Amino acid sequence: MNLADACDALAAARRVAVLTGAGVSAESGIPTFRDAQQGLWARFRPEDLASPDAYFRDPALVWEWYAGRYRDVMAATPNAGHDLLTRLEREKEDGFFLATQNVDGLHARAGSGTAGGRLVELHGNLTTARCEVCGQVDALPAPQDFTPPPVCAVCGGRMRPNIVWFGEFLPEAALEAAADAFAAADVALIIGTSGVVYPAAGLAFETLRRGGTVIEINPDQTELTPRLSFSLRETASAGLAALMDAG
Structure with missing residues (x-):
């Protein structure tokens, strides 16, 4: 052809x-996931930032990573x-x-x-979050208004990034x-x-x-x-x- x-x-x-x-x-x-691992994030393995185990160990760290990627995405067109x-x-x-x-x-x-x-x-979609309790999916607030972790509007549960992680x-x-x-x-x-x-x-x-x-x-x-x-x-x-x- x-x-x-x-x-x-x-x-x-x-x-x-x-x-x-x-x-x-x-x-x-x-940038791709791995290309985005620069500066502070260069010392982490992908599995340290994007896996259920990583989130269980340190949800604040994982959300800090995804909040930064979210800001980058929303600045793009x-x-x-x-x-x-x-x-x-x-x-x-x-x-x-x-x-x-x-x-x-x-x-x-x-x-x-x-x-x-x-x-x-x-x-998945990193501009949204998914409730760990009831599964509700919501859009994240505008980057300048976003302080992780988000809370589910339906049940009040903690929400995780709405991304398919390694091992899922x-x-x-x-x-x-x-x-x-x-x-x-x-x-x-x-x-x-x-x-x-x-x-x-x-x-x-x-x-x-x-x-x-x-x-x-x-x-x-x-x-x-x-x-x-x-x-x-x-x-x-x-x-x-x-x-x-x-x-």
Whole structure:
């Protein structure tokens, strides 16, 4: 498959499923989890900041880490890649599905999930918190007004970051919805993800098994590249523009 074939396949597709990773948010200046571990945080292992055990040992430390990431995310804005995906959703309407591994909420802020398609955040959303007692999920206050830990408005319980931590399972309903959408997709787009984090990385094979086309957009080759229909060595925004605006 070449670029022209990929463009034609995407244009003709009635059902499109998309998986996005950190590469999409990089263009908004949001560092990956490990890139954010600088300065004071460089001495910590990821498991010291993002696991149930870490939270049990020192919830104040974990919340300090996430409060800083929350401030960074809210200072960022969606980029052209996010905007192109909202445009693609408008074109495909209820034939569009977007699953993201990102926890920054930028897809929703760009308008994804509002034009008939569906949006699932496989790893959670750090702009929200979840009650440890009753499971209530609430948006965090504005960064300048936020003092962790938040308290549940429903039951008064302590709330934790609404993130899937190391050692936790992805939300079952979100993962099932994504698997169904990729299995039904005529075309799947795998954008800005390393392809090493499962089960999300396995979604591409749901499409391939059913005879669909899988197009990767990533500046670097990944473990998925040799097995996919076509790969564009581009950033998210440049690759999407090439696929959607050719000719």
